[in-house]
Amino acid sequence: MDNGGVDGTAAAWRWRFGPNASLASVSASSIRAVLNKVISNIRDDGPRPVLPLGHGDPSAFPCFRTAAVAEDAIVAAVRSANFNCYAPTVGVPPARRAIAEHLSRDLPYKLSSDDIFLTGGCTQAIEISLSVLARPGANILLPRPGFPFYEARASLNGLEVRHFDLLPEKGWEIDLEAVEALADENTVAMVVINPGNPCGNVFTYQHLAEVANTARRLGIMVIADEVYDHLVYGSNPFVPMGVFGKTVPVLTLGSISKRWVVPGWRLGWIVTSDPNGVFKETKIVDNITTMLNITTDPATFIQGAVPQILENTKDDFFEKTINLLRKTADICYDKIKEIDCITCPHKPEGSMFAMAKLHLSHLEGIHDDIDFCSKLAKEESVIILPGVTVGMKNWLRVTFATDPSSLEAGLGRLKSFCHRHAKNDT
Helix, strand or coil: CCCCCCCCCCCHHHCCCCCCHHHHHHHHCCHHHHHHHHHCCCCCCCCCCCEECCCCCHHHCHHHCCCHHHHHHHHHHHHHCCCCCCCCCCCCHHHHHHHHHHHHCCCCCCCCHHHEEEECHHHHHHHHHHHHHCCCCCEEEEEECCCCHHHHHHHHCCCEEEEEEEEHHHCCEECHHHHHHHCCCCEEEEEEECCCCCCCCCCCHHHHHHHHHHHHHHCCEEEEECCCCCCECCCCCCCCHHHHCCCCCEEEEEECCCCCCCHHHCCEEEEEECCCCHHHHCCHHHHHHHHHHCCCCCCHHHHHHHHHHHHHCCHHHHHHHHHHHHHHHHHHHHHHHCCCCEECCCCCCECCEEEEEECHHHECCCCCHHHHHHHHHHHHCEECEEHHHHCCCCEEEEECCCCHHHHHHHHHHHHHHHHHCECCCC
16 A cells, blocks of 8 residues: 655645644634744843743742642652542542632532532633533623633634623723623523733622622523632732522632642632532533543642642731732832833732733834734843733733742833834924
8 A cells, every 4th residue: 555655755645634723723822822922032042031921820930939838738648659549530539628618718608529520720620611511502701801711612612702891991890781782592601700810800799799690680600710719919809709609500610720829730620609509400510520531630649639738828828929919010000100102901909910001003113912022022032912812902911920020120121112112203
């Protein structure tokens, strides 16, 4: 059988297989793909260090190191030799119980271990949640700006995406009138990210109550992405969407990645915040279990460490992280105010991001936000995420979860870049 050309090379036209083109299209707009494209503009022999203000991973900075008790718990779990086995697909029982107890402290009802499903980070929690909801003709309501992994997973699952806006003039509140206008009989869920990525906003109790009532009227569930839970430092406290679980069924997604500053540990969860049992009646719980039976699990030794991590981490660790984020959020907001071509409409109150509007009319030779970020990387070795990646063309998402000196240096370079490219009105 001839497997190639006459010279022994493969003749591609003879083969009946090829790549999945849809993967390339959804991957091209992911945060990592866009950041890699921006980073490719940096000179390898650049005279200054690269300052990363684009990715939500502060673990590279010593000031954001995780708690020692968390590290000790991992070591103890490994050395115990009790967690070298496969785990139950829904998660090991002690970890599920510990997470249920931990999250119940913020709720008016008690979660049980049966409400907790462990995943490989919050990313897999998103993947499983959207896979469970996918059916022919279904659509899902996503925030704009938002986290683009939702669009990617919806596309791969055949879910139609409909976007509702977050309103910068109202502190990035959800446009609930738009939600009602977008929904129809095929709408299955709306996604709420709180604290906000990419906006750094924190929703009030009253606004979340309105979200719950809106979703109930529409007959849809709420998927509450709370991976940044309790990372708040403004006037609004963190309120879990599950508080309103008796009004509307809520799938709560979370992880230890952000609050404990360990995104590489890949330990997340799906929580059925649903005291009325709607998810059981509608077989959503069964479907989650089915999906977990055919996917990968978080590492067993990480699961084994969870009870000790949750029980032994002291408040002073969290307070240190919050105080540092408050400081860097202030630096970010104040320094951006000094730059004529960029406006931050709302001071960050949570998570580790700020959204800033780019005024192209003030700049010479800059075509859009991708062009801006690419040239900024090339000229200043500063990495910022173009806003189009999160659904806001000609905006910027700035990550301030860095050490304060690096943040000030990066924003100083940003100011110099904008000054150098400013239009000359004379």
